[in-house]
Amino acid sequence: MSTEMLPYTVKPHPVTGIYSGKLGMWLFLASEVMLFGAFFSTYIFLRVGATSWPTGHEMGLSWKIGAFNTLVLIISSVTMVLAWASLKMKNLGKAKMYLTVTLALAVLFLVVKIAFEYVPKLSAGHGPSYNNFYALYFTMTGLHGLHILGGIVVIGYFIGPGAALWHKDPDYYTNRIECTGLYWHFVDLVWIFLFPIYYLM
Amino acid sequence: MAEDHANISKHVRLYMAVFAVLAVFTVVTVAVGQVHIAKPWNFVIGLAIATIKALLVAWVFMHLKWDRQGTVWMTLGLCAVFFVALITLPVLISRDVPPQAGPHPWAGMQSHVTSHADHAGH
Numbered sequence: 035m036s037t038e039m040l041p042y043t044v045k046p047h048p049v050t051g052i053y054s055g056k057l058g059m060w061l062f063l064a065s066e067v068m069l070f071g072a073f074f075s076t077y078i079f080l081r082v083g084a085t086s087w088p089t090g091h092e093m094g095l096s097w098k099i100g101a102f103n104t105l106v107l108i109i110s111s112v113t114m115v116l117a118w119a120s121l122k123m124k125n126l127g128k129a130k131m132y133l134t135v136t137l138a139l140a141v142l143f144l145v146v147k148i149a150f151e152y153v154p155k156l157s158a159g160h161g162p163s164y165n166n167f168y169a170l171y172f173t174m175t176g177l178h179g180l181h182i183l184g185g186i187v188v189i190g191y192f193i194g195p196g197a198a199l200w201h202k203d204p205d206y207y208t209n210r211i212e213c214t215g216l217y218w219h220f221v222d223l224v225w226i227f228l229f230p231i232y233y234l235m
Numbered sequence: 236m237a238e239d240h241a242n243i244s245k246h247v248r249l250y251m252a253v254f255a256v257l258a259v260f261t262v263v264t265v266a267v268g269q270v271h272i273a274k275p276w277n278f279v280i281g282l283a284i285a286t287i288k289a290l291l292v293a294w295v296f297m298h299l300k301w302d303r304q305g306t307v308w309m310t311l312g313l314c315a316v317f318f319v320a321l322i323t324l325p326v327l328i329s330r331d332v333p334p335q336a337g338p339h340p341w342a343g344m345q346s347h348v349t350s351h352a353d354h355a356g357h
Contacts, residue, residue: 056302057310060310060311061310064317068314068321071321071322074322076325079325097269105261112254114296115250116247123240212298219292229264229285230264230281230285231282234264234265234268235268235277235281
């Protein structure tokens, strides 16, 4: 019986040329492009079809909060990739430090979003049913926020119990962090588009 | 290995450089949003900056610069095809839909947004 439960977790697959986890993550991200793409398409469809469309400022969105959250996510992307680089340099302590900073920034993003954006708007009765702008805003940023939450769970796992894999198979653990990073950078990428279309245009 | 360390150190320098560029582009995006630029150029400029930022994240942070395997590029190609289809198909299909007679079913909820259908038949 083979001791390797999953093949090609470290060495590249002979057909694809990459380890299987990376291919799996890219395929998943392709499905995520379709998911968010459908919502971006809806946004274009509704905005182009409207005789008038409010700006983010008119709808009470603060570009300062949006810009702050954008920088938070960009920094978290940097710390995520630095965590992977630290693992490639065989420094687990530094990697865990970068992962913890990434986690903290992700939590900060959600706290700012919920406390300073969602709660005031919902308290004032400006929820998804108020108009098309808010319907799209809450749906798209809410879906994005759920993705952030999912990332928080995964990163938390790899800081905590998941880190035990480093001692068993460090290359496998490094690859899993790289795949987590791919997911996290995609989440950052989505926000890079959400920020201008809702807050600035 | 020493060679890996040297390569990874180069990677780290590149990551920090890209971070600086992303931060600058974020400031530029905000600045462009504050200046009144005629449509559609405000959309074009804003989305162009967002696209450049996205490409930098994908090229460097997501390691596409170093992953030359065709598999990843084929997957991305598929992504691109689906994304373009999702964006363009609804716009193309909507041209065949005749204007709706009568008020829009959501007219009462759209206090800040009106659609072309609201004006059909008036």
